[in-house]
Amino acid sequence: MDNLIKKKYEIPANDFTAAGEASSNVRRLLDQLGVTPSIVKRTSIAMYEAELNAVIHGNGGKALVKIYEDRIAILIYDGGPGIENIELAMKEGYSTAPDSIREMGFGAGMGLSNIKKNADEFILESEAGKGTRVYITMYFDL
Amino acid sequence: MILSEIVNLLNCQVHTCGDKLDIMVKSACGADLMSDVMAFSKENAMLLTGLINPQVIRTAEMLDIQVIVFVRGKKPDSGMCELAGEKGIVLLSTDLPMFVSCGVLYKAGVTGRGSDCG
Numbered sequence: 001m002d003n004l005i006k007k008k009y010e011i012p013a014n015d016f017t018a019a020g021e022a023s024s025n026v027r028r029l030l031d032q033l034g035v036t037p038s039i040v041k042r043t044s045i046a047m048y049e050a051e052l053n054a055v056i057h058g059n060g061g062k063a064l065v066k067i068y069e070d071r072i073a074i075l076i077y078d079g080g081p082g083i084e085n086i087e088l089a090m091k092e093g094y095s096t097a098p099d100s101i102r103e104m105g106f107g108a109g110m111g112l113s114n115i116k117k118n119a120d121e122f123i124l125e126s127e128a129g130k131g132t133r134v135y136i137t138m139y140f141d142l
Numbered sequence: 143m144i145l146s147e148i149v150n151l152l153n154c155q156v157h158t159c160g161d162k163l164d165i166m167v168k169s170a171c172g173a174d175l176m177s178d179v180m181a182f183s184k185e186n187a188m189l190l191t192g193l194i195n196p197q198v199i200r201t202a203e204m205l206d207i208q209v210i211v212f213v214r215g216k217k218p219d220s221g222m223c224e225l226a227g228e229k230g231i232v233l234l235s236t237d238l239p240m241f242v243s244c245g246v247l248y249k250a251g252v253t254g255r256g257s258d259c260g
Contacts, residue, residue: 017221020200024229027204037206044204045180052197092181105193105201108177117181 005029005067011051011076013060016104022063023048030072036141042118043072043138049111050076050134056101057081058132071120074136083126090116090124143167143252145209148188149234151246154211157218157233158226165208165232170252172244176201183207188252190243192216199225199233208232213240 007029009022027044035043047063054061058078066073083089090112097107116122121137146163149156156163170188173179179189179201188209189202194216202210210226212218212235218226226233236243248254 017196019197020204024200024203041204041206048200048204049180104195104197105174105176105191106197108175108181110177110181114181 004069005065007063007065007067009063009065011054011058011061011063011078013055013058015060016055019052019055020048022065023051026063026065026072026074029067033067039138039140043074043136046115046118046122046136046138047074047076049115050074050136052106053111053132053134054078054080056097056107061131071137071139074138075133076136077131077133079131082128082130082132083124084128086124086126143247143250145232147250148209148211148247148252151250152211152234152236152238152243154234154236155217157235158223159230159232162208162230162232167209167252169254170244170247171207171254172240174240179205186254190240190247192240194218194222196222196225198222199229199231202226202231203229209234211236211243213238213243 012018030040058080061078064075088094092113093109095107095109101107119136120139123135126132145165167187169186171183171186172190174193183205189207190211192214209232215237217235218233
């Protein structure tokens with residue numbers, strides 16, 4: 001099925017003020033489309049966590065969003081250092097975020113597990129030195 | 143509880159959306175760590191925090207939190223107020239510390255039942 005809406009967002013590196021702008025835009029779009037509020041909320045949380053990860057760990061990146069009749073597919077990718085041990089990174093409480101990020105209230109090692117908790121489908125692809133790709137799919141109530 | 147009562151109880155300064163003080167607040171969450179708010183907060187209308195940065199507003203937006211109370215005398219800057227105003231989020235501040243603020247509200251009937259955090 002062809003996607004109905006396609007969006008691409010830049011996620012600027014090290015700009016903590018702008019972080020969340022892409023997720024905020026997608027949230028507004030889903031609200032306008034009349035998607036069920038609980039699904040909008042889960043989508044927002046999952047995408048925002050991934051967007052923050054791209055800012056904090058990935059030197060910024062891009063978000064590609066495709067909205068179909070029955071679902072939204074989000075890809076957030078960065079060209080950062082990648083994740084050496086994905087299993088470890090998925091563990092709640094494990095974090096490599098610097099103190100400066102923790103002082104901002106983030107970097108507690110809950111992000112990836114929280115994406116998994118909120119997303120209907122979640123795929124994480126990463127390799128040390130090759131960046132990270134996060135795929136999130138959410139299905140709408142039809 | 144109606145938000146205007148909370149403003150009185152905590153002696154709050156209202157920074158944005160002063161026209162929304164008729165919001166009903168049944169449960170709240172108190173945390174300085176936004177990671178925890180994102181991971182554990184459920185159906186809360188209000189967040190109490192001592193953290194001051196724009197990502198507090200973003201976090202509230204993603205979680206449908208309608209009211210943020212900054213404790214310990216912290217005040218949001220103009221950029222934060224502008225962002226919150228755009229999102230329709232009420233920003234309040236109180237000189238009371240976190241523990242006392244939460245205690246006052248809990249005693250008055252605002253529980254944390256919508257949340258595992260704070």
